[in-house]
Amino acid sequence: MRHRCARRCLRGPIRLAPSSCGPSFPSRRSARRYRTHANPHVHLMCSDRIPDGIERTPDRTFSRYNPNHPAEGGCRKDSGGKSPLELRQEVTARRKLVADTQNEMLAECGYSTRVDHRSLRDQGLNRRAERHLGPLLVKEMADGEKDQYVAYRAGHDASTPPALS
Structure with missing residues (x-):
């Protein structure tokens, strides 16, 4: 029963992945692997590479962008020109979105436990x-x-x- 509920609770973050990663979420099934086991958790990896419609191997996708010959380089990064503060705020927003979705699924499964994306210090916890x-x-x-x-x-x-x- 517990593992069935854990699998069900993980469906939310799995459904959430495309929306939290935006257009950079991998579209190939081989790029996505989801596992449920006795320690349910989520590893959500997002890339700031912007798809441009050019077919590339994964190695080429993450190589340096070539503005003169885009097909010969990797995808352009969305993070270019953003300040460290903006980048940090984007990561925090993604973490909050994942935590909120997990909390919805936990409530749906009847659990009172909640996930908080903030650090212990930001939660006001001294431990x-x-x-x-x-x-x-x-x-x-x-x-x-x-x-x-x-x-x-x-x-x-x-x-x-x-x-x-």
Whole structure:
């Protein structure tokens, strides 16, 4: 049941990908790979290369743009001439769009948990980010360590992460 809901909750960001990446979203099925597993999450990669209708290999698409002979170079970048602040604001807007879509799907699936795209500091939270343990470390943990970690995540004092041996 949990995995079925996780797959369903991931459909939102998958549907969202073309709109959040704009015209740079890959149109070939081989360029998109979606997997659902026990740790549902999203890796959304967007490119600021603007499609111009010229067929290119992936290597050529991401090579340097040639304004004199466009077919001999890569696609032009949309980020050219933008300030670092503008680029940062675009990334933040994409992250917010993905978080909002995930939250809609979580609510639809009956979960009260919500995703926030902002940093812990921007959320006003004074705690360290959780350390990603990964499947190998979790597999090697003793049952007591797993219980301790689950209890910590359920309602923790953010300043004192669980001790892991």
